[in-house]
Amino acid sequence: MAQPPQLPDTPSLVADLVQQxxxxxxxxxxxxxxxIGIHTGGAWLAETLAKTLDAPLGKLDISFYRDDFTQQGLNPKVNPSNLPFDINNRHIILVDxxxxxxxxxRAALNELFDYGRPASIKLATLCAIxxxxxxxxxxxxxxxxxxTANQYLQLEGPEPLQLTLIERTIDESAS
Structure with a gap:
């Protein structure tokens, strides 16, 4: 069985994202x-970016915009989005x-366009898999x-932020 990949330390990844x-x-x-950060992990990262860039911060909770919530159910911790500014003709750094x-x-973009028409949206992510x-x-x-199909990444936080590679356990009885 192959060893799971080693992840760089999370503070280094965050610093690299800020630089990029x-x-x-x-x-x-x-x-x-x-x-603008996507709840939850993206919002934590967005706080760091907003402080570093001295930029206004907003947060999206896209629960109602997901195309799979009828299959997975609605998260019981739905919070309202918080965009304390007008996004029309503004440049947005969307963070997940x-x-x-x-x-x-896609769900975040749909919600953003319900708020207005930004000049541009750039996407920043800690990790792409x-x-x-x-x-x-x-x-x-x-x-x-x-x-692999049985692995996923999870950002835990907010203090400290820690990116973790998690192995799903495969239920033998399901096969």
Missing amino acids: VSQLINHHQIQDPLV DVLMTGRTI NGRQLPIQADACALELQV
Whole structure:
């Protein structure tokens, strides 16, 4: 059995993401970006980015925008989104912890466009893993990783932030 990949330490990944987002902003000459994090892990990362960039912070809870909530049920901890600013014609840095299928990002984009029409949206993720189902890619990503079907990543936090690779246990009775 292959050893699971070793993850770099989380503070180093966060620092790398902050650097990539700063370079992205400079490269595209983005003025006064808004930083919006997707609940929960993306919101934790967005707080760090917003502080570093001295940018306004917003948070999205996309529970009602997911296309799979009828299959998985609604999370009992649904919180309202908090965008304390107008997003029309503003540049947004959308932040999530792990990009896998792309469905979370699609849901976040749908919700954002219900709030208005941004000038641009750039996606920043701590980690991108295989399993994409939609044509969505991060503009800034600290780590790209290949995982097996029984592995997934989870960002725990908020203090300290810790990215963990988790092995799902396969129920032998289901086969």
